[in-house]
Structure formats: C-alpha cells, structure tokens
Amino acid sequence: MKAFIPHLVVIFIYLAVALDYWRTSKIEPSSNNLKLHTTMIGLALLIHGYLLFNSISNGGFNFGVFIALSAIFWLTVLIYWLADFKHELDSLQAFVLPPTAFFVALEMFNHTEHYIQNPLQPLFVLHIVIALIAYSLFTFAALHTLLMALAERSLHQKSSPILLPAFPPLLTMETLLFRITKIGFVLLTFTLISGIFFSEQLFGKPLQLNHKTVFSIASWLIYAGLLWGRHTYGWRGRKAIIWSQTGFMLLLLAYIGSKFVLEVLLHR
Numbered sequence: 001m002k003a004f005i006p007h008l009v010v011i012f013i014y015l016a017v018a019l020d021y022w023r024t025s026k027i028e029p030s031s032n033n034l035k036l037h038t039t040m041i042g043l044a045l046l047i048h049g050y051l052l053f054n055s056i057s058n059g060g061f062n063f064g065v066f067i068a069l070s071a072i073f074w075l076t077v078l079i080y081w082l083a084d085f086k087h088e089l090d091s092l093q094a095f096v097l098p099p100t101a102f103f104v105a106l107e108m109f110n111h112t113e114h115y116i117q118n119p120l121q122p123l124f125v126l127h128i129v130i131a132l133i134a135y136s137l138f139t140f141a142a143l144h145t146l147l148m149a150l151a152e153r154s155l156h157q158k159s160s161p162i163l164l165p166a167f168p169p170l171l172t173m174e175t176l177l178f179r180i181t182k183i184g185f186v187l188l189t190f191t192l193i194s195g196i197f198f199s200e201q202l203f204g205k206p207l208q209l210n211h212k213t214v215f216s217i218a219s220w221l222i223y224a225g226l227l228w229g230r231h232t233y234g235w236r237g238r239k240a241i242i243w244s245q246t247g248f249m250l251l252l253l254a255y256i257g258s259k260f261v262l263e264v265l266l267h268r
C-alpha cells in the first residue's frame with residue numbers, strides 16, 4: 001500500500017485542482033486561487049515525473065502502454081502548465097487534469113512490463129523522446145480544440161453543457177493552436193522519418209506496412225492539410241477544430257491502439 005501513496009497523492013492533486021476549478025466556474029476565480037492551482041499542479045508534475053522515471057528505469061527500459069500513456073499526459077500537463085503562464089488558459093485544466101489522473105491510476109493498477117532492447121542507443125532515445133513530445137503536443141492541441149469549441153459557442157451565445165468563467169480571445173486561442181500544431185508536425189515528421197529509415201536499427205526489424213504505419217501517415221497528411229489550409233486559405237474556427245481532432249484520432253489509433261492490442265490483448 002505504501003508504494004501506491006505517491007500515485008494517490010498525484011491523483012488527488014490533479015482531481016482536487018480540477019474539481020475546485022469546476023466548483024468556482026460560476027464565479028470569477030481569485031488570483032490567489034489560480035496561483036494555488038498553479039503551485040499544486042507544479043508539485044504534482046514533480047511527483048508524477050519521479051514516478052515515471054522509476055517505472056521506466058525499473059530493471060532496464062520498461063515502456064509499456066500504460067507507462068507511455070502516463071508519460072504522454074504528464075508532458076501534456078507540463079505543456080499546459082507552461083503555456084498558462086503566458087496565455088491564461090485556466091479553463092483548460094478542466095479538460096487536462098481529469099484524464100491525466102485517470103492514466104496515473106491505470107499505470108498504478110496495471111503493472112505490465114514491456115522492456116525495449118538496446119535502449120541506450122542515441123538514435124533510439126532521440127526517437128522516443130521526440131515521439132513522446134509530438135504526441136503530447138497533439139494531445140494538448142486536441143484538448144485545446146475542445147476549449148475553442150466551447151468558446152465559439154459562447155461567442156455565438158449558444159448554451160453550453162458546462163460553465164467556464166473566462167476564455168482567452170478566440171484569435172489568441174487559434175494562434176496558440178496552430179503554433180502547437182506546427183511544432184508537433186515538425187516533431188512527428190522527424191519521428192516518421194527516423195522510424196522509416198532506422199526501423200531495423202531501432203526495433204530489430206525492417207519497416208512493415210501495418211495499421212500503425214498507415215494510421216501514422218494518414219495522421220501526418222491530415223496535419224499537413226490543416227497547416228496548408230491555414231497558410232493558403234486562412235482556415236480557422238470549426239474547420240480547424242475538425243481537422244485537428246481527426247488528425248489526433250488517427251494518431252491515437254496508430255500508436256496507442258497498436259501498443260494496447262499487442263501488449264494487453266495479445267501479450268506481446
């Protein structure tokens with residue numbers, strides 16, 4: 001039970017901050033309350049990062065699907081935490097923190113082990129780190145589009161299923177979305193290229209045209225189309241949200257879907 005205490009602390013902090021924000025969503029939260037949220041999230045990130053380091057380095061390089069999900073959402077919360085200092089994205093914590101707490105719980109209760117061979121090869125480490133950052137950026141972008149959709153409904157005075165007190169200007173949110181998408185696209189491109197040209201060195205087998213590869217390339221094409229449409233036609237609003245969500249779903253199927261099937265269902 002003692003081994004679970006740090007996980008429970010992290011889960012409690014993430015959920016407590018999110019619930020407190022939901023509780024005060026009908027009024028304008030005080031600056032002191034928001035500063036407390038920021039401090040608590042920073043503390044949870046430190047503990048969560050420590051737990052991930054221990055899980056990954058336990059007896060080698062353990063990078064199973066539940067550890068990967070926890071790491072992706074740790075990075076997503078970190079991206080939110082850093083972006084919030086400049087863009088005042090307090091409302092986004094209502095979307096980011098609950099799923100992160102859920103995946104911390106999944107990691108805690110599912111001790112699947114998936115050790116990766118030759119983890120210390122510089123190219124392999126670079127591939128993994130950049131892939132994780134890319135997936136986290138797109139996760140952040142997908143959650144950000146949910147906030148944009150609510151802001152757009154509020155702008156058109158439509159009813160919303162939840163009440164959130166403050167949105168940044170929609171143009172600011174769109175600018176941030178495309179900035180995050182551009183960075184994520186560059187990193188995803190590197191991930192795909194390294195996977196194609198160094199597959200045998202990285203994973204011990206040549207590149208295979210399976211559903212993971214197909215979905216990854218399809219996701220890359222969707223994000224490329226989104227950025228092209230933004231640059232050429234100034235896409236924004238609902239069109240940007242739909243394209244971003246579609247790209248994220250394909251990326252989710254490519255990486256997480258394949259890892260879940262292989263490790264959890266097929267036990268490979």
